Amino acid sequence: MNLAYCWYEAAHWMLSPARVATDVTKRLFDDPSNPLNSTAYGRTVSAACELFERTTRRYGKPAFGLETTIVDGKKAAVTERVVWERPFGRVIAFDRAVKLSKPQPKLLIVAPMSGHFATLLRGTVEAFLPTHEVMITDWADARMVPLSEGRFDLDDYIDYLVAMFRTLGPELNVLAVCQPAVPVIAAIARMEAEQDPLTPATAVLMGGPIDTRRSPTGVNQLAEKRGIAWFERHCITQVPPAYPGVWRSVYPGFLQLSGFMAMNFDRHVNAHWDMFNHLVDGDGDSAEKHRDFYDEYLAVMDLTSEFYLQTVDKVFVRHELPKGDMLHRDKPVDLMAIRRCALMAVEGERDDISGVGQTLAALDLTSNLSSDKKLYHLQPGVGHYGVFNGSRFRAEIVPRIGEFIKNHARTNTAR
Template identity: 45%
Template sequence: MIYDAYQGIADVHDRVRKTAENAQAILNQWSANPFAPPWRRMAAYYELVALAGFTHARPDYGIDSVERKGEQIPVEERGVLWTPFCQLLRFRRQGGEDDPKVLLVAPMSGHFATLLRGTIRTLLRDHQVFITDWINPRNIKLELGGFSLEDYTQHLIDFIGFIGEDCHVVAVCQPTVSALAATAVLAQDGAAIQPASLTLIAGPIDARIAPTKVNELAQEKPIEWFRSNMIGIVPNKFEGAGRRVYPGFLQLCAFMSMNAERHTKSFVDLFNHRVEGDIEKADAIHEFYKEYFAIMDMSADFYLETVEQVFQRYLLPIGRMTHKGRKIEPRAIKRTFLLTVEGEKDDICAVGQTLAAQDLCSGLRPYMKTHHLQAGAGHYGVFNGKRWETQVYPVLRNHIQSSR
């Protein structure tokens, strides 16, 4: 019922937004005349109406080239491996065929992998980048089966094997748990191909440490409550009709409610910048929310297992998480260099939660383990923006180079 109700409202709202978008386009043309300020104000208002709504289709990555040493180098984007729930995309700049191979593991947390567009651009300066481009479950036929936390981990194991030697795994936020688990399983199996390096960025390896509001929300209710109240059924109009999912609109609304004042201010700033003619600042806010409001659902099994195993029972740090019936043992990792990255001001994944991986990987020699705490950075600042590019990325690049 919850998904049907949302979709009915969204269908109506989409028509309103389309009308506002058309009105904005007309007013933008009129704003060139001597009476521009009134038309500009009206156009800015209609822009807010057109922008204020969710979309459910993955945006384009739009990475056609990357700047390197002052030059714009062409970039090739190509799908190289597919499953019903994910396509493995490869980005490679011209002349970068011999660059180290990075498997960038994107979160499955309500947004598309395109949220890591800036991360990809930076990594492409010195690496080939493979990214887990997760598919919106509402577009996946029910007969193609379910998707669990264990399936997520298995995808990473398979992708590492596909990429082969010189594979460097970089996991951002939520999938740090599966990235560590996949690396441990490969080590336990004595696999010929194991990641040369593993970088875990702002992820809940041990959510018991300095709990944030996100952690506390997961602890407030038993898992049965989440199962009864947070799961919807994909409506019949979509290809994945009948699939049980945690709707992306619920996830994004929860995130936005945590920072409601900041988002409200951003929309006010967007309006004011448009009226004042500060196009660059207005465009930056618009593009951020265009991406931020592009949402995807999560498989119900994956969502519920993540809440229970990662945020309620803490199975990985207490040594009770399993993969295909076998206990996952990070201490078995002996060949993979480890880097953990945290942001000083992260209000989603607190300082210490990712660092916990260092103790779990007790089989690694001290020189194979590095930790970086980024001063002044919040959650997104450790993988996107100026601090990422100028302070975090050099540490990551050196980490990869030293592990080859």
């Protein structure tokens, strides 16, 4: 049995006394009545204490915190509402308190199930709120799901998507960010094969691993080099007691996070060093930006082992989808069945997770979909994160997606 999770829990427990002492020290040096508070020494001690606290903290699931948006030039309050739910995931709708002269397109954002919570796409949701009826998948942390709820594998994931599409349709538009590009297009292919009238009108695939043989990245090469047995032996562990999902076999979020951090270790070290200097210099605004980013980035969730291992095997090792070998519930996932759902592929020029061409492959593999229902956009100067967040995403990518949806949103009405 892999005891990584138990050791991880034990490490947090053993650090508790040090965290308490650090918290007391920081409060002491932050106290305005302390004469050392305004000195360089006092700020240095306080900054060191905060960095220790932040690098040893267990980050909980963040809130979306989207309270208002601007629709048709008017400020509107935003509230969250659950519109679909099953044990391993739910869909949250962002309702806007505004009267519209005409309906706006429905947009379901499918968040990645790859270690981070759906709130990582807060900026994505915020960018589309003024012009779309936005919903997002909110996947469950596997350690919080009791064993009695059963398994959740890649077939289940696709089943969930099909159920969502049918419930939230008709005229649904789907946007898949990174990992879900494969199950989203697989779900659409199965619905198209069955001529399902609730097949989404459009699907936008962003930085997704449709064919990882194209421009393979370090992530892709590692999967092929190690093979599925290595991942099962080194990455799978059991949820320890004290969680609802006790003894569930999972790929823990902290291992996923450590892998992402290791890919850009120097960048993360420099970012924390910069934050330390900002705190010492009294630059609160810069330090706050750092806090906001890492509060989100360091909040992670566990994945069921069966879903994780199947994804690695089918997507990154065997390349089943582009080879035409992928099955869902023993039925073929034939991308040539897609004839009605318009597809857009978006990639980042500097993406080091999903290389250039991997998402574009979706357009090449859907040869029975007419060219006027396909669109490709390569965004210069952005990496993986910049494909779905940041200033270039808002200024250049969002308008193109909006125009694509507008042009094709009604194509599913004629059956």
